[in-house]
Amino acid sequence: MKTTAVLPEGYTVRPAEPSDAEALLDMLAGYNKAVVGFADTTLEEVAYCIDRPGFDRMTDGWLVLAENGLPAGYATTLGVGDRQLIDVEVTAHNPSVAAWLVDRTVQRAREMGRERGHAEVTLDAFVYRTDELLRAQLSDHDFTTGTTYHRMRIDHPEPVAAPEAPAGVRVRRGAFDETTRRAAHQATNECFRGQFGWAETPRDEWIEAHEDLPIFEWSQLTLLEVDGRVVAVRECTDAYIEAENCGHIGMLGVVEEFRGRGLAKFLLRDAFALDAAAGRAGTILLVDTNNPTPVLGLYLSVGMNATLVFDGWRRVVQVT
Incomplete structure (x- = not known):
């Protein structure tokens, strides 16, 4: 596994707010267009995911902002059922930001498991086959592929x-x-x-x-x-x-x-x-x-x- 990543100088992080939905959509859609050729998300979906049931945006999500104040990365951990299974989502153009966000999701997943008294937790990430950046980051953080999905x-x-x-x-x-x-x-x-x-x-x-x-x-x-x-x-x-x-x-x-x-x-x-x-x-x-x-x-x-x-x-x- 990689050593703990650090954010690039000048970048900051905070929880996403409902008012961030439009700016976050621009970042997510731009990333998806680079990977699969189209946005593959909507403003309604982004707004919902910021504040959905079972998700605490203050502790379970990280919005990374670049020096110009625009979103440069976003990640979430969503506990499923008794929180022994954790769904992870990470998006960032910058590999250093992506690595930092993956570190945060793993750390938070451990905390969620500890809060429920589990000895171990399972992290799952759903990734485009063509997303080479995120695939590399997950591999470097000891994730392995478990199945394949087709839309x-x-x-x-x-x-x-x-x-x-x-x-x-x-x-x-x-x-x-x-x-x-x-x-x-x-x-x-x-x-x-x-x-x-x-x-x-x-x-x-x-x-x-x-x-x-x-x-x-x-x-x-x-x-x-x-x-x-x-x-x-x-x-x-x-x-x-x-x-x-x-x-x-x-x-x-x-x-x-x-x-x-x-x-x-x-x-x-x-x-x-x-x-x-x-x-x-x-x-x-x-x-x-x-x-x-x-x-x-x-x-x-x-x-x-x-x-x-x-x-x-x-x-x-x-x-x-």
Whole structure:
């Protein structure tokens, strides 16, 4: 691991404020354009992430300012579930600033683990495959790649026929009451338990996070039931409407014993039909290619194509 980094002379650091959102967007969008060719973020997303549920911007984020007062780097640590899993984000054009920010995230992750009484914590970072600067910094700080993600997209130049639900399956659209939300939360954990980067979140925190997310409405949650049991969940959001006029499947899961029955394919085609009917140019989702199910093949089989590749970087650190 590298020795502890220091900020370049003249640079300062403080927590980000909600009023920093526009300046921070300029820095983040400029960085992303250099790496992948487009902004890949919006003002709404940046503003939300500065002050989202479960994130303490005073202790868990660092905004580095250059001598001219403009943002030169930004990093966050977001504890998931019982805070044994920590999601890390780092952006900076200057390698010295990036190294300093990675140091801070590791240090803060240790503190978060200590506060919860953990012996160790796991840090996860989600990084563009083409982001050579950040990949090098994470490698130098003892992170290793754990999985690969593909952002998938299908275009809708014409109307899409709505699929018929599989036999014996009841489709429930929307989660407007406590009972439905409880069932959705439980089924979501069943679907993703044990997968890379997944940590179970208490139900009240899960509901609060969804209530506070500006790109989500409870009407965008769809459940599939078999014999009264929720066995599949699809969560859509408005994440890509502003930038690409596309629908977004933020999460799609099927309980293990009900896989292989066409439920995921139905939920995909149903989302395509809804997006096309709403005038969306396409539908976007993210897939973990290290998933225990052959989901990448499924998405390719329904006409989706990969548009971006990301890697999941991970490091386990001892708290004491």
